[in-house]
Amino acid sequence: MWLMVDEAHITTIAVLNDWRGRGLGELLLVSLIQQATEVYAHRMTLEVRVSNETAQKLYRKYGFAEEGVRPRYYSDNNEDAYIMSTKNIQDISYQEAFTDRLERLRSRFGSVPDLEVVAPVFAAQHAARSQ
Numbered sequence: 064m065w066l067m068v069d070e071a072h073i074t075t076i077a078v079l080n081d082w083r084g085r086g087l088g089e090l091l092l093v094s095l096i097q098q099a100t101e102v103y104a105h106r107m108t109l110e111v112r113v114s115n116e117t118a119q120k121l122y123r124k125y126g127f128a129e130e131g132v133r134p135r136y137y138s139d140n141n142e143d144a145y146i147m148s149t150k151n152i153q154d155i156s157y158q159e160a161f162t163d164r165l166e167r168l169r170s171r172f173g174s175v176p177d178l179e180v181v182a183p184v185f186a187a188q189h190a191a192r193s194q
């Protein structure tokens with residue numbers, strides 16, 4: 064994530080194929096939103112392939128909405144990118160919705176005191192279950 068003045072630009076977010084669909088991508092995004100909030104960013108933005116409905120669904124869940132298109136943004140296949148951005152993440156309405164999402168994540172992952180440690184805890188739980 065880059066911080067440019069008061070805008071936090073997500074550059075890369077990815078989960079290994081075998082680990083997808085278990086909440087890790089959401090945890091990564093949540094962590095970025097928390098960090099952006101802490102450094103007083105007002106807006107978050109990113110580009111996403113128009114065909115990448117999975118990622119778009121994740122971003123919409125956290126208040127990102129399409130606000131434009133960058134034609135032929137991806138040089139490998141000339142695919143267009145949607146520009147997706149949040150409203151002001153410091154607004155009470157955003158923070159209330161975000162807190163609500165965090166509570167749901169907490170109940171999904173069990174009683175975890177601090178979300179910043181959720182990802183390693185989740186990985187450890189998964190490793191223990193796989194043994």
Ligand SMILES: CC(C)(COP(=O)(O)OP(=O)(O)OC[C@H]1O[C@@H](n2cnc3c(N)ncnc32)[C@H](O)[C@@H]1OP(=O)(O)O)[C@@H](O)C(=O)NCCC(=O)NCCS
Pocket residue numbers: 076077078079082083084085086087088089090109110111112115116117118120121124
């Ligand atoms: C996008 C990506 C990071 C999501 O990570 P993930 O760990 O699989 O996602 P999660 O399990 O945390 O799911 C979070 C949300 O993403 C969306 N999502 C995840 N998998 C999905 C699928 N197969 N179909 C539709 N939506 C999906 C849903 O909104 C989901 O929330 P829900 O569980 O309440 O429905 C992952 O698919 C990935 O690494 N993709 C390749 C790289 C990429 O496209 N990065 C984004 C570039 S802009």
